[in-house]
Amino acid sequence: MTENSQDYVCELLLDDIFEAVIVGGGTCGLATAARLCEDTPGSIFTDDEHQRFHWLRTRGSKVGFVSKRDASVSSYKLSSTLRPSEILVLDATSDNFMGQWHNQFSSCQIPVLRSPMFFHPDPANIDGMITFAYERKRERDLMEIKNVVGREYSKHQHKRQIKKNAMKMSTPLRGEALNHDRPGIIDINMRDYRDFYRPSSKLFEDFCVEITDRYGLASSVRKDEVTSIRYGDIHCMDTDKFYKGFIIQTASGRIYGGKTCIVTSGHRGSINYPIKGLLEANATLEQACHTTHIFNRAAPYPPLCIQRKLESKQVSSLVIVGGGLTSAQLAHVACSLGVNVTLIMRGPVKIKHFDFHLDWVTKYKNVKKSSFYILDTDEERAQLIKEARGGGLINPEYHKILKNHIASGKLQLRCFSLIEHGSFEDGKWTLEVKSIESGKNESTTTLSCDYVCCATGILADLEGLGFMKPILDEHPIDIVQGLPCLTDHLQWNDTIPLFMVGKNASLRIGPTSANLDGARLGAERVGWKIQNDRADQNHDIIKDSRLEIARGSLNRYSLLQEVMC
Missing domain, CATH: 3.50.50.60 (FAD/NAD(P)-binding domain)
Known part of the structure; x- marks a missing residue:
């Protein structure tokens, strides 16, 4: 029996089989791993809801007396959330997250990031890095990005503003200036002024370490280069169970099994x-x-x-x-x-x-992103990405x-x-x-x-990634300008649970996909899909429903209808 045959079964020990295997330990890998461990992501839940969930976890899904403590209900955790021990991150550069990032920043001696403060891999809070900086009293590690907020105002508007300040008058703008949404003017949310600061490299590094420690992901990273990814049958010799999953071979000769695989390799492709x-x-x-x-x-x-x-x-x-x-x-x-x-x-x-231009990431970013999402073909999206970047x-x-x-x-x-x-x-x-x-x-x-x-x-070139050859041969999909045509969940197709985050997800995320903003957005889509699928597979209706009722996301009539059916 050869490895290429359809009935090939890979035999592995339980210690080598994981719920999710992430290929690449950069910022995209960290964002994805953290999102898989987070059950209340900031993109879905507000700060008030986060406080509510913390209160529910502390007291359980039933409200009791303050003095009454019950340890049996204080450790509630959604079944769809992965534990760090269920995640394996394989990185060719380092046995820690962001090894390639460290190499690049040390070689180029970069003191401050180019990206603003809301570009980071924290899944829980979009303002997490700002909070981290002020909690640690490291405001000096923030550098203002000058001439960004308000720079889209016209020369005429600037002159009028100077005159108003000089005369101390509040005369409103007249004529076209009254039209806040006139063509050619990109609106900037002035309340975001504080966000247009850049973190120092050290602050960003420390913040990523804090994320790693918060979710206990440090031991999940192993230094090993992936050479082959194949989807097939896996036999766990310890439990004598069979799984459908990914067989991942590495340069060291090790073979790992993963029920889900996420490719987050950033600086890979065809170099010029x-x-x-x-x-x-x-x-x-x-x-x-x-x-x-x-x-x-x-x-x-x-x-x-x-x-x-x-x-x-x-x-x-x-x-x-x-x-x-x-x-x-x-x-x-x-x-x-x-x-x-x-x-x-x-x-x-x-x-x-x-x-890319500022209007892809600020208050009115949905205007730009909607123009990207409504395009009919991936060829048009690829062209827009090229023009935007x-x-x-x-x-x-x-x-x-x-x-x-x-x-x-x-x-x-x-x-x-x-x-x-x-x-x-x-x-x-x-x-x-x-x-x-x-x-x-x-x-x-x-x-x-x-x-x-x-x-x-580096040019995007999915077919140039050697470790993807078995997947491309056995599960081919359309490729446009080196980028795969994934599903909206960044999944390879509806059949195999292979996901891609980062540059290779550009046709679904947009021009910011290769940056820190795209890392967080991509991790959110993938994390939501994986956790949702896991919740559907092993949903504990009694335990989950009690918490959903307590937090107000489910009413009792819906639950009664499920029971009657």
Whole structure:
């Protein structure tokens, strides 16, 4: 009997079988694991309802005297909620959550996140990070995002506001300015002003540790790279029971079983490397690399050849290809060490606070998201995602830093340029850089450097994920521009309980799917679906109904109707 046969049964011990296996221990993995352990998520329940549930758990589903304590009813927990011991998180980088995140932030030396305070993996409270900062008295770890709230007001409105303040008059705006929803103006909720702060990297890291400790998830993470995922029959040798689930093989040779599987691998796909101009050079990692090599610790940063020159106080030079925030961060690190850096980008410098426009995440985000959800085809959604994200964006903070390095002579910026050809000889690169700015004559210049680093991003490519090949072969689905066409619950299809969170869920979540906002939204959809299915499978009508009646989400007539039927 071969592994590929339809009647293949994988025999495993009980310790290797889990209710849910999460592939990837990044922010999406943490958000998903925490959501599976949370029975009152903040996206569904208000703060008042959270307080009510806490009171119910303390006293049980029956109201008794304050002095009357009954330990037997104080540990109520919904049957659909998973325990940490029922969850396995497999991560190729670390045996802790966010190992890849740590590598990236340490390599780029990022002191403050780009995302605002309401982008985080806490499923219980959208204001959880703000609360955490103030509880720990760490307000100094918050950096204001300037020129965001109110920046969508027109120039005319700003002038009128200045005049009103100067004259101390409250004259209302006239004419078109009275139309609060006129086309071209994106409304910003001014009450969200406090939310437009960014957390420091240390604050965000500590907050994620607090989430991990709160749900007891630290022991759920294991360092092991997943090499294959297959859906089939599992035989538990300890209990002699058979399950339908996922057979997950890893690089270490271990095999795990999971009744449910969630793929949250973020920085996986088809990397844009080597770029066209470096193909013939066939460079090694000692000569050139992509940022994924740096973040996976396959290549050091700064490169060894640069480090040796810095130690011997020789002049060193580095070329960075890419126009996004990562390229700016790497350029800043190198310039700070005294390296001469040339930053090559094929377009202009594009400055924006986030990867997408602000109206995707603020008060009126439903206007934008509804325009995404009502699209008829996934091809249209993929095109909207491409237009919304744009790519190659630098936030104002790093743009100012780059300008300072240019002024000091450490950084040379080459916009509307690309590497036409590159050759490596005697420890040096010789690059032919072509200028491609429209309206101007094309010109080619020669550039010499010690190392080339490509921050050219990663293309979505589900078929390029090796561990997904068995699933794609046995349970094929439609793929649009490298993204899977999942169900609205982010499920592979209605047959197998395979879910995807993060970039691979973009066709259902939207342009923010690859960011922290998408991690929380995706985890909510997946968590709700899994917990709802579990509740349907083993619903204890007496125990659950008592709590639902106590919290006001079920009336007794509905319960009577169920009993009569």
